[in-house]
Amino acid sequence: MTEDLSSKKCVPCEGGIPAFTIEQINDYLKKVDGWVVNEKEENKFFLTKEFKFKDFVSSQVFVNKVGEIAENEGHHPDISFGWGYAIIKIYTHAIQGLAESDFILASKVDKIQ
Secondary structure, eight states: OOOOGGGSOOOOOOSOSOOOOHHHHHHHHTTSSSOEEEEEETTEEEEEEEEEOSSHHHHHHHHHHHHHHHHHHTOOOEEEEETTEEEEEEOBGGGTBOOHHHHHHHHHHHTTO
């Protein structure tokens, strides 16, 4: 059975740890639904996922819920949204890459819908 990351708590990162390798990222991608890994520079990865909605208000409600989760977890994604969509981008700023907390946050965001 796949580990439910949404039951875990994000751990604040102030740097000093290595970012996940692509192998670790691929292992964790199996634990979240529909997230895409992107590379902004060599070996600097981030997660994104686009969510679709029926209208602007639904997008805004979703984004507000993501914000609540982010505050509770102390882990803040980049969010863009508009009429009928929201795009969430997650990475650990302090290490300029991905760590377990990024996947925990992704899993919690998925539970909103």
